[in-house]
């Protein structure tokens with residue numbers, strides 16, 4: 001259950017308007033990284049300490065939220081697949097309202113705000129209204145999850161390029177540039193692709209990748225509940241279905257995945273440490 005201090009998103013109510021400051025407020029659009037609070041940047045932590053109000057989404061881990069000062073008002077504006085607590089436009093409007101009321105507003109977003117994060121849309125609205133803002137990059141899920149899974153995204157012997165794509169389109173379909181993805185010596189990282197995993201594997205094989213190309217799914221990367229399922233393009237969908245993984249997950253495709261056998265170093269709670 002969500003902490004009782006966190007209240008559902010609402011507009012500042014007419015009965016209790018946010019306290020007015022003489023100066024105009026400002027917005028900090030901050031990448032909170034993939035989950036492990038130790039992966040926050042120094043700048044992110046500084047701005048978290050300064051914020052009057054924090055708007056955060058479902059990817060923000062409890063460990064990150066715990067770093068907010070007690071005085072900071074917390075507003076959940078989370079978006080999960082098919083369960084949008086708030087529409088993007090409403091979040092944009094809320095940022096504007098709080099800033100115009102003179103508050104220092106922290107907009108905490110999972111990973112990096114500019115990587116599949118709609119951060120650009122949020123600051124576009126602020127810019128149009130003449131509101132001061134700052135953007136703080138965060139460690140995007142691909143980098144965090146790959147590192148904690150022991151899978152280097154590039155490697156001179158296996159992959160010289162790496163692409164990040166989203167496996168979830170607005171209309172729920174998956175329509176990727178398959179010939180561009182199915183290139184040799186390339187690592188593919190798919191965000192939001194769990195439901196499309198069987199299609200993704202099938203299409204990559206159809207467009208020329210070998211069935212035995214390494215592939216993995218990382219669930220809740222960098223956290224103490226991280227789970228990693230590995231296999232090949234041919235075997236991964238069945239293995240993942242059996243493991244009953246759930247979002248957030250990342251798919252990593254490429255022969256770099258095999259390096260995990262040697263490079264796995266991270267042992268989340270409840271898992272025995274990998275062999276030295």
Ligand SMILES: C[S@@+](CC[C@H](N)C(=O)[O-])C[C@H]1O[C@@H](n2cnc3c(N)ncnc32)[C@H](O)[C@@H]1O
Pocket residue numbers: 034035059109110111112113114115116117139140141142145190191192193218219220221222223247248249250
């Ligand atoms: C809307 S995108 C936001 C991406 C975010 N801006 C970033 O840079 O990581 C949400 C997707 O990111 C991925 N994701 C975020 N955090 C993750 C984590 N800790 N482990 C695995 N995947 C994660 C999942 O694919 C999830 O569905």
